[in-house]
Amino acid sequence: MSRRFPPRGVSSGNSRGTRRRPGEPAAARRLREPPSTRSSRASSTDARDSRERPTATTKSGNDARVSSRRAAREAHERKSARLAVGLYHAALRALPAAVRVWFADLRDKGFAGALASATAACVSPALLAAEFDAVERASEGNYGAGGLDDDAGELTIKASRGNREVIARYDIDDACLELVVRLPASYPLAAAELDCAKRVGISEARLRKWMLTVTSILQHQNGAVAEGLMLWRSNIDREFKGVEPCPICYLVIHGTNHQTPRLVCRQCSNKFHSACLYKWFQSSSGSKCPLCQVPWGSNYR
Numbered sequence: 422m423s424r425r426f427p428p429r430g431v432s433s434g435n436s437r438g439t440r441r442r443p444g445e446p447a448a449a450r451r452l453r454e455p456p457s458t459r460s461s462r463a464s465s466t467d468a469r470d471s472r473e474r475p476t477a478t479t480k481s482g483n484d485a486r487v488s489s490r491r492a493a494r495e496a497h498e499r500k501s502a503r504l505a506v507g508l509y510h511a512a513l514r515a516l517p518a519a520v521r522v523w524f525a526d527l528r529d530k531g532f533a534g535a536l537a538s539a540t541a542a543c544v545s546p547a548l549l550a551a552e553f554d555a556v557e558r559a560s561e562g563n564y565g566a567g568g569l570d571d572d573a574g575e576l577t578i579k580a581s582r583g584n585r586e587v588i589a590r591y592d593i594d595d596a597c598l599e600l601v602v603r604l605p606a607s608y609p610l611a612a613a614e615l616d617c618a619k620r621v622g623i624s625e626a627r628l629r630k631w632m633l634t635v636t637s638i639l640q641h642q643n644g645a646v647a648e649g650l651m652l653w654r655s656n657i658d659r660e661f662k663g664v665e666p667c668p669i670c671y672l673v674i675h676g677t678n679h680q681t682p683r684l685v686c687r688q689c690s691n692k693f694h695s696a697c698l699y700k701w702f703q704s705s706s707g708s709k710c711p712l713c714q715v716p717w718g719s720n721y722r
């Protein structure tokens with residue numbers, strides 16, 4: 422501890438100030454030397470200066486630790502990304518209508534566009550193939566009587582994979598209706614679109630109502646297209662039997678609980694599904710009839 426270096430600015434007798442002073446530690450000399458001198462002398466000093474080696478080893482050890490931490494973090498991120506994609510795929514398959522509601526509410530339009538493209542490229546092909554498999558299974562037999570009675574119409578479903586279309590034809594007596602369901606590339610993130618290809622013996626008003634029915638089924642139900650078309654068929658079978666659809670959801674048979682409209686407004690005599698009416702009361706924070714606006718039950722005796 423008694424050893425002292427000459428004060429700064431005092432000449433040591435060498436213009437570059439790099440000569441080894443008696444008793445000076447190698448590390449102190451390295452700090453004093455300009456880098457160029459240090460590198461030129463490195464080969465000769467390495468053999469003597471054993472204290473420099475642990476520094477280099479520690480540095481490479483640190484590098485190894487940092488890169489292994491980075492690799493672990495990247496592996497974790499890849500695993501999380503795979504999990505997220507798997508969850509998204511499962512949600513789109515099981516709850517497409519719920520995912521569509523979430524997607525429609527996205528504020529970041531850039532992200533929404535990127536998600537739609539990624540869905541069309543990576544997720545939709547498998548889901549579309551499953552959808553068309555289901556439609557082909559459904560189209561193997563014509564749908565004759567729906568189990569109600571012999572007067573029910575006949576539904577024929579055809580799949581056209583190349584055009585991503587499902588053609589549904591409903592025949593009853595002399596009337597027929599042909600609907601084309603187009604599945605977009607990012608289906609089911611984007612809902613199916615509906616078009617009327619042929620209409621014989623069916624009024625414009627009835628067609629409009631049925632288009633609304635099928636659109637409502639395809640957009641808001643979580644089932645497959647084939648299931649939706651079957652539900653539509655049982656709806657129009659009932660309609661031909663004279664049962665009026667619910668004015669809220671445009672369906673005769675409720676999409677979830679399969680009930681017919683039973684709650685009657687005493688004022689306007691319209692019939693509603695109980696589930697639809699309760700949902701309407703909740704969302705409107707009141708209990709008025711959706712059509713005549715008279716408080717529900719006010720004129721019950």
Ligand SMILES: [Zn+2]
Nearest residue numbers: 667670694697
């Ligand atoms: Zn309803």
Ligand SMILES: [Zn+2]
Nearest residue numbers: 686689710713
């Ligand atoms: Zn009413």
